[in-house]
Amino acid sequence: MANPRRKHQPITCLTTENSISVTSLDRNNGLFYDFFLARSQPPQDNVDLAKAFLEAYLAPRLPAHQREILVGPITDREVGGAITPLKTGKSPGPDGLTADYYKILKAQICPILTTMFNDIYVSGNAIDSFNASHTILIPKPGKPADNMSSYRPISLLNTDYKLLTKILASSLQTFLPDLLIYHQLGFVHGRHSVVGIRRAVAAVLGAHSASSGTHPTLLRLDLEQAFDSVTWSHLFRVLSRRSFGQTFTDFIRNITRYP
Numbered sequence: 594m595a596n597p598r599r600k601h602q603p604i605t606c607l608t609t610e611n612s613i614s615v616t617s618l619d620r621n622n623g624l625f626y627d628f629f630l631a632r633s634q635p636p637q638d639n640v641d642l643a644k645a646f647l648e649a650y651l652a653p654r655l656p657a658h659q660r661e662i663l664v665g666p667i668t669d670r671e672v673g674g675a676i677t678p679l680k681t682g683k684s685p686g687p688d689g690l691t692a693d694y695y696k697i698l699k700a701q702i703c704p705i706l707t708t709m710f711n712d713i714y715v716s717g718n719a720i721d722s723f724n725a726s727h728t729i730l731i732p733k734p735g736k737p738a739d740n741m742s743s744y745r746p747i748s749l750l751n752t753d754y755k756l757l758t759k760i761l762a763s764s765l766q767t768f769l770p771d772l773l774i775y776h777q778l779g780f781v782h783g784r785h786s787v788v789g790i791r792r793a794v795a796a797v798l799g800a801h802s803a804s805s806g807t808h809p810t811l812l813r814l815d816l817e818q819a820f821d822s823v824t825w826s827h828l829f830r831v832l833s834r835r836s837f838g839q840t841f842t843d844f845i846r847n848i849t850r851y852p
Contacts (some may be wrong), residue, residue: 604730607740625730627739638824647834652772654836659768663842667710667760669703675756675763676703686751687725695752710757717847724848726750757848772835825849 597671607615609625615621655663679692695702714718726748730758736743766782776792793811800809816822825846832842 603766604738604744606739607741608737614739623746625741629746633714636822636824638826640826643827643830647830652835655768655772656836659771659835659840660701660841663764664714664838664844667707667714667757669707671707672703672710672756672758673743675759679752679756682747684729686754687722687727688747688750688751688753692752695756706753706756709753710760713757713847714844717843719847719850722751724750724754736828754848761845 605618606623607621609615609624615624615742676695679696681691681693681696683692685691685708713723727748728748730744730746732738733745734742769781770783773781775784776789778786778789797809797811829842829846832845
């Protein structure tokens with residue numbers, strides 16, 4: 594159930610931007626670190642522009658009664674409900690405790706995790722290693738093995754951390770349909786991308802039939818590294834603007850402050 598040891602496939606050679614081959618494992622680790630660090634830096638936080646946007650964007654806010662539900666104590670039932678669907682056979686985080694460990698010992702672990710999660714919620718104190726992770730590189734199919742851009746980094750998080758974030762996500766799902774405009778289909782339970790495709794096709798066909806000498810155009814935008822482009826400070830401003838309250842905002846801040 595504990596699996597602290599993993600099989601490693603070392604990357605024995607990398608080619609730098611200057612076409613220099615590097616075979617030292619230590620140097621390769623440093624090259625990867627600098628490469629991905631440069632690509633994961635968030636943009637400079639323009640506070641005035643962000644505040645002006647939030648003031649102009651009249652987005653729905655979380656009602657008081659829903660906010661009280663969101664910040665209510667985490668229950669054994671919620672913890673158990675998060676453990677049950679865990680997929681087995683997945684690589685664990687730094688503590689080496691797999692999903693199998695939690696599923697087999699579910700009855701014994703649920704009360705302990707419930708107490709710990711609520712303690713973090715109330716006290717605001719999460720141990721430094723709670724959201725620690727191991728970063729591994731996944732090779733992209735068909736890409737040259739000596740090119741740093743041919744690898745996709747993923748983080749292996751501890752299972753207890755994933756359980757807590759899953760409980761929070763499940764709680765939020767109840768309120769998201771009321772907070773997000775109907776055009777936003779991703780990450781909202783009950784909304785599907787096929788609806789967006791149908792709307793786009795209908796809009797193009799409608800514009801084409803109504804046009805008189807004009808040519809309707811469909812524009813598709815894809816933001817590069819979209820998730821890495823959002824600053825934590827702006828995320829907390831959005832939570833505040835949407836009336837999630839100080840308690841929930843501080844909780845999110847506490848469990849993400851040791852990246």
